[in-house]
Amino acid sequence: MLNLTQRLVFCALLGSVYASCPPRCECSEAALTVKCVAKDLRNVPAGIPGYTRNLFITGNQIGRIGPESFKGLDNVTNLSLSNNRISEVESQTFAGLRSLRSLDLSNNQLAVIHPEAFTIHSQSLRELNLSRALYNHSSVMDLATSLRWSSLGTLQGLDLSDNSLIYLPSRIFSHLVGLRRLQLSNNSLVAIHNSTFSGLEQLEELDLTLNALKTFTEEGLQELDSLPRAVLLLGENPFTCTCGIEPFAVWLNKSQGRIQDPEVLVCSFPAGMRNTSMLAVGTLTLVCHQRDAGADLALQTSYVFLGIVLGFIGLIFLFVLYLNRKGIKKRIYDTRDACREVWEGYHYRFEIDSDPRLSQVSTSADA
Ligand SMILES: *[C@@H]1O[C@H](CO)[C@@H](O)[C@H](O)[C@H]1NC(C)=O
Ligand SMILES: *[C@@H]1O[C@H](CO)[C@@H](O)[C@H](O)[C@H]1NC(C)=O
Ligand SMILES: *[C@@H]1O[C@H](CO)[C@@H](O)[C@H](O)[C@H]1NC(C)=O
Ligand SMILES: *[C@@H]1O[C@H](CO)[C@@H](O)[C@H](O)[C@H]1NC(C)=O
Ligand SMILES: *[C@@H]1O[C@H](CO)[C@@H](O)[C@H](O)[C@H]1NC(C)=O
Numbered sequence: 001m002l003n004l005t006q007r008l009v010f011c012a013l014l015g016s017v018y019a020s021c022p023p024r025c026e027c028s029e030a031a032l033t034v035k036c037v038a039k040d041l042r043n044v045p046a047g048i049p050g051y052t053r054n055l056f057i058t059g060n061q062i063g064r065i066g067p068e069s070f071k072g073l074d075n076v077t078n079l080s081l082s083n084n085r086i087s088e089v090e091s092q093t094f095a096g097l098r099s100l101r102s103l104d105l106s107n108n109q110l111a112v113i114h115p116e117a118f119t120i121h122s123q124s125l126r127e128l129n130l131s132r133a134l135y136n137h138s139s140v141m142d143l144a145t146s147l148r149w150s151s152l153g154t155l156q157g158l159d160l161s162d163n164s165l166i167y168l169p170s171r172i173f174s175h176l177v178g179l180r181r182l183q184l185s186n187n188s189l190v191a192i193h194n195s196t197f198s199g200l201e202q203l204e205e206l207d208l209t210l211n212a213l214k215t216f217t218e219e220g221l222q223e224l225d226s227l228p229r230a231v232l233l234l235g236e237n238p239f240t241c242t243c244g245i246e247p248f249a250v251w252l253n254k255s256q257g258r259i260q261d262p263e264v265l266v267c268s269f270p271a272g273m274r275n276t277s278m279l280a281v282g283t284l285t286l287v288c289h290q291r292d293a294g295a296d297l298a299l300q301t302s303y304v305f306l307g308i309v310l311g312f313i314g315l316i317f318l319f320v321l322y323l324n325r326k327g328i329k330k331r332i333y334d335t336r337d338a339c340r341e342v343w344e345g346y347h348y349r350f351e352i353d354s355d356p357r358l359s360q361v362s363t364s365a366d367a
């Protein structure tokens, strides 16, 4: 039985709890949770209670967040800002969230990410979700800078899926020395280069499914080998099973143990090889290799054959000349004589015609 005083105190407490809950939000002190979901908010609301551990401000119209957005929220452990329109994250935005372990920025439009956007002074952050969060591919340069500058050595999970990333800047993850899980699925990555994954010695899982990888070069395979502990997910890439895929196929056969579902990896091109298991390609490319060698051999053989034929024709020609040597000699002399006659005749006539005295002589003789 509550007496009047107790009721009043209870009501006052209840009132203060309600009073300290920002408008359009739901606060549960018992669950240490505040939710402001799909309420058309344009800014992070003021007056979020200090006890909050789990803060969800999702499905709103928030466009920009900065250091003033999250003051006095020492106890927030999980913060979700997914499904907003956040395009700019200022430096030190989350710096005061001393207990923050999980930050979800998925489904936003990050175009400007300041260098220290993800700095948290207590270095407590473990999970960062940037799935479908980048405005366009250009944002990845800002992201690379902020991942370098934000002291994220304690980060264990980074989700960069669904971002249309075409390439990853060199050494983009090199400061995430504690990272265990890296999601890069559903992007447009076409190649893995030398230092794409440098610094990720602790990585346990790398998800590259649903990208645009046609093959892995020796360089890319070396890079994957630099992550000795990581399980690799490589499915749903448009692997192109022509002769160039051989190093990848051989590597795959050798590395099956660390690839999740190696059986589901299939060729997408050429059409004739579609759905062929990548594990079977190793043997097929051997055939392709032999066919190459065979083609080379055929080409060499045909050159040799051509040479022999030409040589033979030359010999026959010389032999015919030899057989006809007398006739040829005679012809040469005949020709020479004929030439000489013609020449002399011409010379004679020319001299007569061109000497005026001789012509005069002949005319006077005629007269
Ligand atoms: C944070 O939680 C602790 C208990 O874990 C509590 O003592 C402290 O008052 C809380 N901080 C705020 C600002 O409410
Ligand atoms: C808070 O984040 C952790 C991961 O850091 C997760 O395991 C936990 O379920 C989250 N809690 C809530 C209420 O979302
Ligand atoms: C990141 O957020 C997306 C969408 O909100 C969700 O589907 C995904 O599971 C999250 N990633 C992690 C690692 O929790
Ligand atoms: C990304 O968006 C910015 C801002 O609108 C623009 O300047 C840039 O050209 C875009 N980049 C790409 C690759 O579309
Ligand atoms: C891949 O990401 C795009 C957005 O970048 C999204 O529209 C699409 O649904 C995603 N596909 C899958 C299978 O998750």
Ligand SMILES: *[C@@H]1O[C@H](CO)[C@@H](O)[C@H](O)[C@H]1NC(C)=O
Binding pocket: 194, 219
């Ligand atoms: C990749 O690394 C090797 C040494 O490991 C180096 O010789 C090569 O030049 C590098 N390639 C590129 C494109 O940086």
Ligand SMILES: *[C@@H]1O[C@H](CO)[C@@H](O)[C@H](O)[C@H]1NC(C)=O
Binding pocket: 274, 275
């Ligand atoms: C490849 O496999 C998929 C699913 O297993 C199937 O839908 C498709 O028809 C197959 N394509 C060919 C060319 O066999």
Ligand SMILES: *[C@@H]1O[C@H](CO)[C@@H](O)[C@H](O)[C@H]1NC(C)=O
Binding pocket: 250, 253, 254, 281, 282, 283
């Ligand atoms: C794949 O590896 C096995 C041994 O693990 C070997 O017997 C086989 O020849 C290899 N296949 C190819 C195509 O390299």
